[in-house]
Amino acid sequence: MSRDERLFDKIEAYLRGKLPAEEAAAFEAEMSADAELSRQVRAQRIELQGLEWLVERDLRTKMDAWEREVEQAPTPLRVSFVRRWWVGGAAAMLVLALFGWWLLQPRQTDIGGPQPIVSTPDPATSPQDTPVKNVPQPPRKAPQKQPDRIAEKSSPKPPVVTTPRPVTPAPAATDYPALAATYYRDQDFMDASAAATGESPLYGQALDRFKSGNYAAAEKLLAPVIKLNPNALKTKELLAHSLYKGGRYDAALPYLRELAASKDKSVAERSEWAMALTLLHRMPGQKPLLDRVLDKITSRPGHAFYRQADELKQKLK
Secondary structure (H helix, E strand, C coil): CCCHHHHHHHHHHCCCCCCCCCHHHHHHHHHCCCCCHHHHHHHHHHHHHHHHHHHHHHHHHHHHHHHHHHHHCCCCHHHHHHHHHHHHHHHHHHHHHHHHHHHHCCCCCCCCCCCCCCCCCCCCHHHHHHCCCCCCCCCCCCCCCCCCEEEEEEECCCCCCCCCCCCCCCHHHHHHHHHHHHHHHHHHHHHHHHCCCCCCCCHHHHHHHHHHHHHHHHHHHHHHHHHHHCCHHHHHHHHHHHHHHHHHHHHHHHHHHHHHHCCHHHHHHHHHHHHHHHHHCCCCCHHHHHHHHHHHHCCCCCCCCCHHHHHHHCCCC
């Protein structure tokens, strides 16, 4: 079914009150925001009302005609008058023809009936002077009067009712942020970072701010350290997760991409998994990149987050 057909069926269901209350409210909100959709709904409402009016008018016309036929006499007066005039005229013509034929016959006294007349041409008279006698035509049979038929009652056709097509519910949209929240666990990332040594004193303060949920304060403490020591992996990892927890996913991605390329296997694997969860918040726009990250993780069965990545990959199919 094309998109126009689905939209047509949805508008018809809305006009007939077949949509659920929540879906109807959402559709009305969509009409308020889309002038073209609102115009199309008005046009379809007018067409539907016009169709119903035509059906009602046709039904009423047929019912009125049926009532008039029932009230009329069994034999229409005009048809009866024409038939009586035609029969009377034919009878009068038949009587005149018989009377003329009788006048032309010779008088006979026998009661055996008239004999056949044989006309002998007079040699002294030319054929043009021989009078032509009228030969009577056989009497015509009067047409039989057909029995009048009472008009049968014409049952009105039922109004055409358009049955709306069942609306196929659209598949529920995936809640990508909620899906990412089910896989993100602090102990998968921060427990390993808490044991870091050789980091700046500000690292410990930033970690405390992170654990207390003050991610903006942790970011302020870590940003100057990164500028002074760009290779501080633990500091950069804590900063990336502070940005992630603060909802700044686009800012966290560059740090996680750098950490995923680290030679430290544990840091690289944690960062690859954190990068996948960060991209999940940017779905569906970042689906190609997310697919590549998940494919990279699941291509290595020994990866620390192989099971989680494979499970997430199946859910996104």
